[in-house]
Amino acid sequence: LVISQSAQAENAQSGQVFGLYGPAGADPALLACALAKAAELGIDHCAGLTVCSDIFYHPEGRGRFADAQAAGALGVDMETSALYRIAAHFGARALSMCVVVDNIETGELTDYSERQALFTDMSRLALAVAAES
Template sequence: MQTTPHNEARRGDYAETVLLAGDPQRSEWIAATFLDGVRCVNRVRGALGYTGRFRGVPISVQTTGIGAPSMAIYAHELLDTYRARTLIRVGTCGGLADHVKLRSLVISQSSSNDGAVNGQLFGFYNYAPSADFGLLQRAAQRAIELGLDHHIGQTASSDVFYHPDVLGRFAGVRAHGALAVDMETSLLYTVAARFRAKALSICTVVDSLVTEEQTETSERQELFTDMVRLALEVAVPAEPATPRR
């Protein structure tokens, strides 16, 4: 019997820290490339889930699919049913600012959205979904130490992928400094806050809405190496070297 309608994993199959990838092929690649002792814990709907170890620490990877509703379902079930405590998105985004170049990383400090969730959950309040500060701080420090091309700041999440006004619809958030847009980060931060859990979104810029440049689909797995490496460094910091006496 499945534990949830969307997941066949048993309680205890997921680690407390879970990396979230939209694409099942990316989840499979992350597990095979970065984790030791990997086992597949979910195949329902093709939303592959894996658990293994990184630096000896249990880490899971879960596919979330595309869009806010799908992200909300998997994040909710991981936190509620499987008792995960830290969720880190490793996804893709589109650049909204001139200086945000293809293949760079965007670490989301907060994320606006164009969906209806705020009205349904918060009434007349405009809730501000934000990253966990500890995870954000650690990501910022490690990105600098690793020499990664990255940006940290506010982002936007949209429920519409194909829109006739590709860039103009983001005029408001762009004027207020939004770096990039994806479809999931805002809901991830909202669901995590509901469960008093930690969440962070790290995305690779695969296209620019400003210049209309795009990366090739064939190169994207290779592009994700820095992003996943940073996410794992945040999830499982290396032990500091013991000073010699």
């Protein structure tokens, strides 16, 4: 489970729409709550940077996100940066949690039962954070 502390888009959406460049961040209180609840519930997790791309399965294939990974990025998705930018723009709170089920670097896929367990843990954590907030 990856709890997105911040997100960096590789496209121009943030700059064109919001005039902002650089990483977008999670709501600090939601992030702190998620980290505490994950530990309390015994859910294996990590928190850090998520890279956002509007082309998830890029034609360049493996190695596409090597620079981001070297800089400490934990995962790639398509939505987190936009979610954080929109929340900040409208004064809302946001937190993104993602499970890694397809490894675009190695091609490894998570089997169905493990995938279900990951989604269950993420759902338990999301509900615990929502109930606390």
